Amino acid sequence: MKYDLRIALFQPDIPGNTGTILRMAACLGIAVDVIEPAGFDMSDRALKRAGMDYLEQAALTRHQSWRRFLEWRHSQDRRLILATTKAEQSYRRFAFLPGDVLLFGRESSGVPDQVHKEADERLVVPMVEGRRSLNLAVSAALIAGEAIRQLELI
Template sequence: MVVSLALYQPDIAGNTGTILRLAACFGLTVDLIEPAGFDASDRALKRAGMDYLAMAALRRHADFASFVKERPPQSRLVLLTTRAETIYTDFAFQPGDCLLFGRESAGVPAEIHSLADARLKVPMVSGGRSLNLAVTAGIVAAEALRQSGWQSARGAAPSGSP
């Protein structure tokens, strides 16, 4: 079981579409925790996801409580936040980890922050506030997959790799 990605009430359709495309290309599941700040038929979502949306494994949840109830009990909830102390490359990812990303505008509420099994950050130069959500998801998902031996488990590098 590889890692999964969870989006807590995403605000920007383009970011969600890009993350769905990422997930489709790497065989990851995306949990979308409602309410989202856009309609699922949003043009930006479709434009960013292109024809990969049909390939993406997407699970929608009416709210965070529904997400928690439906999440596999053995999976760790790993929150990506600018308020974390641990850098994502210093963390030992495990198969089944769920990488949780908060709203672009506000992150996750304190009560959800406190439920995370781990809180990680992507380091930036001084003065940088935050990275784009889809960029962060790609960076951290790649590291989690690298640590879990994703390429060797499939016998070869993903198509399109040198």
């Protein structure tokens, strides 16, 4: 199966979120890239509980470092779209393209400035004023859902 859309997780630190995203991705035909180091062992019970039996069906690629991920991305000529609370452009007003990689940062700290600089685009999930952030898996589902809708992947 060719995956026209990917979700990348930058050094995730909550196994339940990663498991939920892997389960969603397996069900929707989205590949997932985990950029290590993760803040947990990839055999973690919470990861397995959230991902259930879908983990084995997920198209997962693990990258040993940010540098290795960038090498892979450039070799694939894929656009990198960063989800961040620091962006101004709404994901709802963005034109997704086949091959896009949707990048999500660590639950505890997002991504460092160097990662922000590497992104081709930065998107935000608009929220009610005074709210800080959504759960990472929820944000990934919202943005991936919009990309799937636009690209008519399912």
